[in-house]
Amino acid sequence: MTLGEFEDMMDSCVRCSKCKFIPQLVIQSKRFSSICPSIDYYNFHAYSGGGRMITANAYHKGRVELTPEMLDVIYRCTNCGGCEVSCKWVYELEPNEAIHEIRVAAVEAGAGPMPKHKKYIELVERNKNPYGEDPEKRPAWLTDEITTNESSSTLYFVGCTASYRREEIAFATAKILNSAGEDFRLMGSDEMCCGSPVYRVGDQKKALEIMQANIEQFKETGIEKIITSCSGCYNMLKVEYPRFVKHDIEVIHTSQLIEGFLNEGKIKLNEMVPMKVTYHDPCHLGRMAEPYEKWEGEKIEVLSQVFIYDPPKPDRRGANGVYDAPRNVLKQIPGVELVEMERIREYSYCCGAGGGCKSAYPDFALWAANERLEEAESTGASTLVSACPFCGTNFRDGIESRESSMKYFDLTELVLRSIGGGK
Amino acid sequence: MLEKNVYESFMKIVGERNISQDPAVMDSYAFQWCNEIESAQRGDEPQRFGVRPLAVVLPASTEEVQSIVKACNEHKVTFKAFCTGMGPWAGVSDPRAIQIDLRRMNRIIEIDEKNMYAVIEPYVINAELQSELFPYGLMHHAQGAGPQTSPLASHTSFVGPGFTSPYTGFSGRNVLGVEWVLPDGEILRLGSFDHNGKWFTGDGPGISLRGVMRGWLGAYGGLGVFTKAAIRLFSWPAPKDWKWKTSGTIPEYNWDIPPFWKMFVLNFEEWEEYKAAMYELSDREVTMVATTSAPEGLAALFTNTKQEAIETIFAGLLAKTRNYIVMLVAAHTRREFEFRTKLVRLIMEKYGGNDLIEEGVTVPKPMHYGETVRNMLGGHAFRFSNCFQSTHGGMDTIAMAVRLAQLNQTVKQKYIDKGVIGDDRGLGVWITSYESGHMAHMETPTVYDPTSVESCLGYAAYQDECNQMDLDEALGMPFFIVGDDVHNFYAERTMHYADWIRKIKAAFDPNGVSDPSHYVKGDRKK
Numbered sequence: 001m002t003l004g005e006f007e008d009m010m011d012s013c014v015r016c017s018k019c020k021f022i023p024q025l026v027i028q029s030k031r032f033s034s035i036c037p038s039i040d041y042y043n044f045h046a047y048s049g050g051g052r053m054i055t056a057n058a059y060h061k062g063r064v065e066l067t068p069e070m071l072d073v074i075y076r077c078t079n080c081g082g083c084e085v086s087c088k089w090v091y092e093l094e095p096n097e098a099i100h101e102i103r104v105a106a107v108e109a110g111a112g113p114m115p116k117h118k119k120y121i122e123l124v125e126r127n128k129n130p131y132g133e134d135p136e137k138r139p140a141w142l143t144d145e146i147t148t149n150e151s152s153s154t155l156y157f158v159g160c161t162a163s164y165r166r167e168e169i170a171f172a173t174a175k176i177l178n179s180a181g182e183d184f185r186l187m188g189s190d191e192m193c194c195g196s197p198v199y200r201v202g203d204q205k206k207a208l209e210i211m212q213a214n215i216e217q218f219k220e221t222g223i224e225k226i227i228t229s230c231s232g233c234y235n236m237l238k239v240e241y242p243r244f245v246k247h248d249i250e251v252i253h254t255s256q257l258i259e260g261f262l263n264e265g266k267i268k269l270n271e272m273v274p275m276k277v278t279y280h281d282p283c284h285l286g287r288m289a290e291p292y293e294k295w296e297g298e299k300i301e302v303l304s305q306v307f308i309y310d311p312p313k314p315d316r317r318g319a320n321g322v323y324d325a326p327r328n329v330l331k332q333i334p335g336v337e338l339v340e341m342e343r344i345r346e347y348s349y350c351c352g353a354g355g356g357c358k359s360a361y362p363d364f365a366l367w368a369a370n371e372r373l374e375e376a377e378s379t380g381a382s383t384l385v386s387a388c389p390f391c392g393t394n395f396r397d398g399i400e401s402r403e404s405s406m407k408y409f410d411l412t413e414l415v416l417r418s419i420g421g422g423k
Numbered sequence: 424m425l426e427k428n429v430y431e432s433f434m435k436i437v438g439e440r441n442i443s444q445d446p447a448v449m450d451s452y453a454f455q456w457c458n459e460i461e462s463a464q465r466g467d468e469p470q471r472f473g474v475r476p477l478a479v480v481l482p483a484s485t486e487e488v489q490s491i492v493k494a495c496n497e498h499k500v501t502f503k504a505f506c507t508g509m510g511p512w513a514g515v516s517d518p519r520a521i522q523i524d525l526r527r528m529n530r531i532i533e534i535d536e537k538n539m540y541a542v543i544e545p546y547v548i549n550a551e552l553q554s555e556l557f558p559y560g561l562m563h564h565a566q567g568a569g570p571q572t573s574p575l576a577s578h579t580s581f582v583g584p585g586f587t588s589p590y591t592g593f594s595g596r597n598v599l600g601v602e603w604v605l606p607d608g609e610i611l612r613l614g615s616f617d618h619n620g621k622w623f624t625g626d627g628p629g630i631s632l633r634g635v636m637r638g639w640l641g642a643y644g645g646l647g648v649f650t651k652a653a654i655r656l657f658s659w660p661a662p663k664d665w666k667w668k669t670s671g672t673i674p675e676y677n678w679d680i681p682p683f684w685k686m687f688v689l690n691f692e693e694w695e696e697y698k699a700a701m702y703e704l705s706d707r708e709v710t711m712v713a714t715t716s717a718p719e720g721l722a723a724l725f726t727n728t729k730q731e732a733i734e735t736i737f738a739g740l741l742a743k744t745r746n747y748i749v750m751l752v753a754a755h756t757r758r759e760f761e762f763r764t765k766l767v768r769l770i771m772e773k774y775g776g777n778d779l780i781e782e783g784v785t786v787p788k789p790m791h792y793g794e795t796v797r798n799m800l801g802g803h804a805f806r807f808s809n810c811f812q813s814t815h816g817g818m819d820t821i822a823m824a825v826r827l828a829q830l831n832q833t834v835k836q837k838y839i840d841k842g843v844i845g846d847d848r849g850l851g852v853w854i855t856s857y858e859s860g861h862m863a864h865m866e867t868p869t870v871y872d873p874t875s876v877e878s879c880l881g882y883a884a885y886q887d888e889c890n891q892m893d894l895d896e897a898l899g900m901p902f903f904i905v906g907d908d909v910h911n912f913y914a915e916r917t918m919h920y921a922d923w924i925r926k927i928k929a930a931f932d933p934n935g936v937s938d939p940s941h942y943v944k945g946d947r948k949k
Contacts, residue, residue: 009873011471012809014456017507017571018802022551024570024675025793026669030531043481043526044443045508046451058450063472069445085673090802091809092729160465260868303719304839305844305872306807312730319672346673 001297003060003101009093010057019049019083019095022347032342035082036082037368038350045071048093049083056102066111075101075114079200079355080283083345084170085318102243103202113201118362121206128192129160130359139188141167146174152185152191155223157237159230159389160193166389172412173229173254175421178399182257184227191215194236194238196284201356211236211245215217216350229254231388232354234322235284239291253285255326255387262332269418275407278381279326279416280372280395281348282388286319326387326411334420339379349375351386353394369398377406387411425477425521429498430675433480433521436490441481441527447817449475451524455511459810459879460886469879471748476503476515476522483527485602485610485650488499492648493521493608495936503938504648506573508546512643512905514674523648525563528673531555532651538623539656540599545575545649550797557667562659563893565798567853575603579603579649580641581820582902584864586798588857590711591657593818593864595637599625606932614653622653635927640904644788646931660711660753669793678793683760684785685797687750688721688779689771690743696748697793698825700774701863704750705821705856709763712795717850718744718870723803725787732806737783743784746802747792771822800851807845810873812887813853813866814899821856824865827898828852831867834888843881845870864902905941924947 003010021027022035031411038047045051050318055073077099084096106112113121120130124183128135139143141163156177162170179182195210218226226249228234239249261267281287294316299307323345330338352358353367373395376384384395384406395408425433425444434442443449450472458468477500482488488504495502505513514640515522529546537560543552549563550570556562563574566583574594577583579601583594600614600622613632614625625633634901636646651809661681670681689704691697697715704710716724719743722735752767754760771778787795794800804811806847817827833848839846847870856863869885891908893901894916897926907921914921921943929945932935939945 011874013454013471014454014805014810015454016509016511016569016802018569020507021571022674024550024797024799025674025678025790027550027570028667028669029554030547033548033554035553043441043524044448044451044479045524051451054451054454058447058472061472064447064450065847067445069443069446070447073445073447089674093809144586217586238686271773303736303807304842304844305875305878306729306733306845308730308733309533315728317673319674323672417687 001097001101003056003105006098007057007102010060010098012091012093013050013053015050015054017048017050018089019087021211022343023086023089026347028256028342035086035347035349037350038077039245039366039372040371040398041364041367042076043111047076049087049099052077052102053093053095053098056098058103059102066106066109066139071111071114074106074112075201075356076361077355078283078350078352078357079369080350082283082347082350083286085287088303088317090363100202104204107202107204113203113356114360117201117356120359121203124193124198124210125206129164130197131160131164132167133164136189138163138191139186141170142174142186143171148186149183150185152183153222153224154182154184154227155218155225156184156186156227157233158191158210159228159233161389161393162229166392166394166410168411169229169389169392169412172410172416175416176258176267176412176419177227179419179421180261187217192217196232196234196236197356199240200354208244211241215241215245215247218247223249223250225250225254227254227257230390231282231285232390235288239289243292250296251405253322253387254412255285255329258329259325262329267419269333269415271418271420272335273333273414273417274375275383276337276339276381277330277383277385278339278341278376278379280351280376280384280386280391281321281323281345282386282391283350283354285387286321286323286348287346289321290316290318292316296313321346329411330385330413333414336414339381341375341379343375351391351394353390358394365394366401367396369394370402373398373404373406375403383407383409385409385411385414425500427831429500430478432494432498433491434444436487437482437495442478445480448479452476452479453514455514456509456609458511459873460812460883461919463879463883464732464887473511473514474516474518475518476518476837477522479524480521481524481527483610484770485604487812488523488604488610488650489610489649492604492606495521496608497933499934499936500856501936501938503644503940505644507548507571509568509572514940516940517938528650530543534559538621540622540653542651542653542658543575543804545573547575547576548572550565554667554798557591557659558663560659560663563654563656564594566594567798567801569802570799574654574801575649575652576818578652578654579637580644582640584855584857584902586714586795587711587715588802588855588864589705593856595641597655598633599655600624601636601649604648604650606937607934616653617649625653631645639900639922640902643905643938643941645939646928647937658755660755674774676790678790680789680792681753681804683754683757684792685764686780686792687767688747688785689750689776690745690747690779691774691776692745694746694825694829696774696776698750698800698821700770700776701748701856701885702822702861703770704748705861705938706769706917707766707861708859709752709766710750711753712749713854713856714749715747715854716852717847720804720851721747721785723806724749724800725785725791727804728802744779747779751792764844794898804868804870807870808872811868811870813868813887813897815893816866816903817899818862818864818902819899820861821863823899824854824863827865830892830898831889834892835869835885836869837886838881841881842873842886843878905938907943910943
């Protein structure tokens with residue numbers, strides 16, 4: 001899609017501000033009523049989902065140029081999709097798609113992405129990861145106690161953050177796979193970034209090159225199934241890749257895989273992990289994890305001015321994200337008491353790290369993490385659990401900055417403890 | 424662009440972070456729903472981008488608002504304040520205007536349980552206030568514009584009927600006092616607050632200025648800035664330990680219905696029976712909700728997607744639905760509940776009605792009860808084409824509402840036949856009784872396509888014809904009269920009331936800096 005193809009949609013925004021709040025039926029308190037970290041932090045309407053759709057429309061119509069402030073408007077957004085969930089309660093609009101397209105347009109015009117983004121895109125091209133770390137050190141987390149099978153058709157795609165910043169997640173995932181007797185291989189130093197940080201900031205051309213190279217590599221090595229412990233990687237491989245590169249590789253997140261292991265009795269959660277936890281739904285594992293289903297049909301005017309699609313277009317409203325698997329796993333860990341925050345599932349509040357914000361706007365990313373941490377703390381839980389290394393990094397930074405007594409763990413870490421493989 | 428020194432004077436007040444003049448940011452304020460209709464009515468090409476403000480400021484306090492307004496007077500810059508901002512009345516009309524976005528002023532200052540009022544700032548939204556009131560066993564009147572809009576804006580500056588109007592009236596009736604930054608920068612506090620620090624009444628001691636402040640219609644933000652408002656509260660008919668609880672996943676949420684609640688959709692073959700029943704149901708104070716729409720509207724009320732609504736229409740809903748009242752009996756006790764439901768049935772039988780829920784014609788799910796009291800059902804009308812707007816807007820007797828509905832049908836059908844507005848067979852209305860008496864609000868929601876020039880022009884012509892009908896058929900004063908031209912249109916046959924509004928505007932806004940936009944321009948001093 002291009003901005004031009006979205007013009008009718010962008011013209012149809014009624015500027016109602018629903019995109020600033022969680023779906024209004026589920027609002028339980030004033031404190032936790034909002035859905036969008038960006039409008040919460042920056043306040044001008046342009047920083048909301050609808051506001052960005054209007055600025056994108058204004059740019060498309062030639063009313064405005066890509067000024068430095070407009071670039072901030074475009075990029076100070078975690079691209080979390082919360083606005084779209086709330087908007088679609090009533091309207092057939094896709095503000096998050098428009099936000100992505102204005103980023104693509106900004107890159108095509110030579111104005112985007114932001115300098116910090118350009119820097120990490122260079123690093124991805126050079127070092128295969130946005131952190132600029134040595135590709136040879138990618139598997140440094142791998143210890144002798146982990147068994148891999150390099151001829152396996154199942155790949156554990158570790159991802160950049162778990163490889164270099166949250167090695168404990170990579171380790172826990174691999175140990176769980178070993179315990180379950182699940183054969184898997186790694187790409188080791190050949191593993192390339194999934195392309196998420198490049199794609200999210202609108203550099204579609206380079207992102208596409210990465211997608212193609214990765215799929216080619218997977219095919220060459222006979223990969224039929226990919227396991228990922230990162231929600232960002234999961235979203236790219238499962239949802240975005242098929243839009244651009246054809247592949248029939250099964251993609252599964254660790255939370256789903258572990259739920260399956262438990263159902264099949266492949267692992268046993270025997271050890272007590274006594275803690276009261278609350279679970280944060282990562283955007284890319286939750287509302288953004290629904291695949292784009294190809295639709296072919298026609299638009300029919302059934303009543304004057306009222307059109308429907310025949311056959312009906314598949315809804316992409318966040319309903320079918322991976323919400324139950326991580327919760328089902330947590331509930332089975334002996335000693336774990338799960339309490340919910342007010343904003344959960346498709347109306348979860350973003351951690352603040354995504355969409356290139358952690359690198360370009362660290363103050364905003366940290367503020368958003370603290371907002372979410374305050375909500376987590378309000379549940380009385382001692383521990384925040386999630387299933388994404390990137391969310392985890394931002395939450396750990398938040399915990400440190402606010403000197404919170406709250407602990408953060410990835411789901412895999414708690415499972416590893418309960419199967420007796422961790423402290 | 425504002426002159427550098429003027430921009431800097433605003434920046435000093437709110438800080439660098441809270442002011443912008445970037446064109447793209449300004450366009451997110453210039454773009455408004457229904458601008459396309461107003462531009463069409465002016466003879467311009469329909470479009471949603473209206474007048475772009477020269478700057479937007481985000482004050483955090485009354486003092487900052489006051490300083491901004493004083494600076495506007497000093498530098499001859501007009502201003503317009505708004506909250507969530509939906510509709511052209513939220514935008515500016517003067518090319519030399521700034522927009523005051525009140526988003527940072529969002530505190531609930533006080534909830535007085537015993538005296539049943541709340542004091543709020545502009546950007547508290549209906550859903551938030553409602554959530555915080557439940558633990559006290561209280562509720563407020565929320566306007567039909569939706570749960571994401573500001574009760575302060577509606578109470579101070581609009582009329583504001585809503586879905587609970589039979590019980591809670593309308594916004595303009597429930598304001599108990601305000602803190603008001605006048606157009607010249609002075610602060611005026613109306614009501615008892617200034618006398619004893621409590622906001623229990625909006626009038627006195629001394630003369631009341633509520634008529635000046637908002638009158639019947641409200642000033643649509645054209646007469647200064649309201650920075651606090653005390654609003655009346657009502658008893659919430661649910662046990663105090665009941666909690667607003669949802670579960671499930673979008674769009675199929677579940678909602679815990681309080682114990683003594685029941686919805687009815689009473690259907691009457693003819694308007695005459697409907698009218699008599701509506702009078703009696705309202706007079707007997709049995710219902711929290713008494714709302715009427717077209718049969719097509721009923722399809723939208725109790726479904727969760729457009730597809731579902733359309734399928735319901737084609738499944739035969741229209742053939743079984745005539746003139747209906749969606750009612751919600753919401754009682755505090757079992758005895759009260761039994762009494763009310765019995766009375767509803769008796770009135771239904773007396774006027775030969777039938778209950779469409781009992782007959783399975785329509786089936787509201789628990790979440791639709793929640794959506795009803797959260798004022799979300801009006802938003803469902805947007806599902807048909809992402810857009811609708813209403814014509815007329817009478818707030819008169821129930822009989823007048825019915826007369827208006829009947830007269831409007833043929834006019835609306837004419838535009839349906841032209842294919843420029845949505846086809847509801849001309850029956851599309853929204854009627855709600857209010858204050859459990861003989862009064863009712865009526866408007867005619869009309870679906871159009873905002874992306875079609877033909878549809879926008881068609882809707883605009885339909886709107887003009889409806890306005891003319893109001894006068895020709897003596898249908899009473901609409902609740903929605905926006906701008907000098909429309910005021911003049913109605914004032915000609917209504918004792919030139921607008922002259923008095925202009926005198927008020929001139930007296931309170933001597934420099935003419937409070938953007939009149941959809942209010943009136945001040946009278947020039949002779």
